[in-house]
Amino acid sequence: DIQMTQSPSSLSASVGDRVTITCRASQSITRYLNWYQFKSGKAPKLLIYAASNLQGGVPSRFSGSGSGTDFTLTISSLQPEDFATYYCQQSYSIRPLTFGGGTRVEIK
Amino acid sequence: QITLKESGPTLVRPTQTLTLTCTFSGFSLTTSGVGVGWIRQSPGKAPQWLTLIYWDDDKLYNPSLRSRLTITKDTSKNQVVLTMTNMDPVDTATYYCARLTTMVNVLDYWGQGTLVTVSS
Numbered sequence: 001d002i003q004m005t006q007s008p009s010s011l012s013a014s015v016g017d018r019v020t021i022t023c024r025a026s027q028s029i030t031r032y033l034n035w036y037q038f039k040s041g042k043a044p045k046l047l048i049y050a051a052s053n054l055q056g057g058v059p060s061r062f063s064g065s066g067s068g069t070d071f072t073l074t075i076s077s078l079q080p081e082d083f084a085t086y087y088c089q090q091s092y093s094i095r096p097l098t099f100g101g102g103t104r105v106e107i108k
Numbered sequence: 109q110i111t112l113k114e115s116g117p118t119l120v121r122p123t124q125t126l127t128l129t130c131t132f133s134g135f136s137l138t139t140s141g142v143g144v145g146w147i148r149q150s151p152g153k154a155p156q157w158l159t160l161i162y163w164d165d166d167k168l169y170n171p172s173l174r175s176r177l178t179i180t181k182d183t184s185k186n187q188v189v190l191t192m193t194n195m196d197p198v199d200t201a202t203y204y205c206a207r208l209t210t211m212v213n214v215l216d217y218w219g220q221g222t223l224v225t226v227s228s
Contacts, residue, residue, distance in 0.1 A: 034214050038155075042220060043112075044204065049214040087155060091213030096170045097145075097157040 002026050002090050006100035012108040019075040021103045023088035028068045032092035035064055035073045038085045038102075047086075048073065075105075083107055110134035112144075112205050112219035120195045120226050130188040130205030130219060137163055137183050143208040144188040145215060146179065148201040156201075160208060161188055195226045 003026035013019050023033065031051040038044045046055045048064035051071060061076040075082055088100040116128035130144060137144060145160040159179045160168045169177050178191045188205060202223045206215040 032212060034212075036215075038149075044155075044206075044218040044221075046214060046216050046218075049216070050212045055216065089155075089215070094160070094213055095168060096172075097213070097215075099155045099157070101154050 001096060002029060002093050002098050004088055004090055004098050004100035006086075006088055006103050008103060009101060010104040010106060012106045013078050014108045015078055015080055017078045017108075019078050019082075019105060021073045021086055021088075021105075023066075023071045023073070023100050025069045025071075025090055025092075029090045029092035031067050032090055033064075033066065033071045034089045034091060035062075036087045036089065037082075038087060078105070110207065110217045112207065112217060114203060114205050114219045114222040116203075116222060116224070118223060118225060120199075120224060122196055122226060122228055124195050126190075126192045126195050126199070126224060128190045128203055128205075128222065128224070130190070132186050132188070132205075132207065134217075135207060137161075137181055137186070137188070139163055141210045143210065144181070145206050145208050146188075146190045147204045147206060147215070147218075148199075149204070149221075150198070150201040155204075158192075159190065162210070197226045200224065200226045 005024045033051045035048040052064045063074045085102050085104045112132040143162040146158040149155045161179045176193045181188045202221040204221040206218040
């Protein structure tokens, strides 16, 4: 299985801050990397697919970059609705699809 | 508008079989390149992918749970059904269904999830 490692596991930030979350794969996954936002009681939301493509309807303050084994999700100016847990997920190998351990973004 | 919704029991006894239904709208599981999958998330843990079924009825399972899982579809009802046998308290989790598009194997639309507790 391809292991996905996210860092940090949690962070505290203020509204307006720039936030960066990293994800590392245990082997090259080229650009088969997706980012999701999870909030309790809500449907998880796809933010970024194929490393850097913004899903329709997602605010442009979200961006993704990287290839190979190292990837980054950036929120350029944190908004109140962005406090959530973020997960990366590789789709290079579908047997099985695997997720990172998550990054919880909390209010400072 | 694409929506998915999970339904099924909220409480299951150990050793019982869990059956969950995903009812979706806004797309068809007869369209080439489309699949529906199940993912679960135990409290405080990362999501775990369980299984996928494709428009052509091909099926994939997480190898770690393969012996306990079955996925089927009813395209006339726009439903996908997950069964998981021999439930254990460690299977307590929120179970999600999601649409997958095969172009980049991304889960682009998700249901809200349903919490299943396994307890005697």
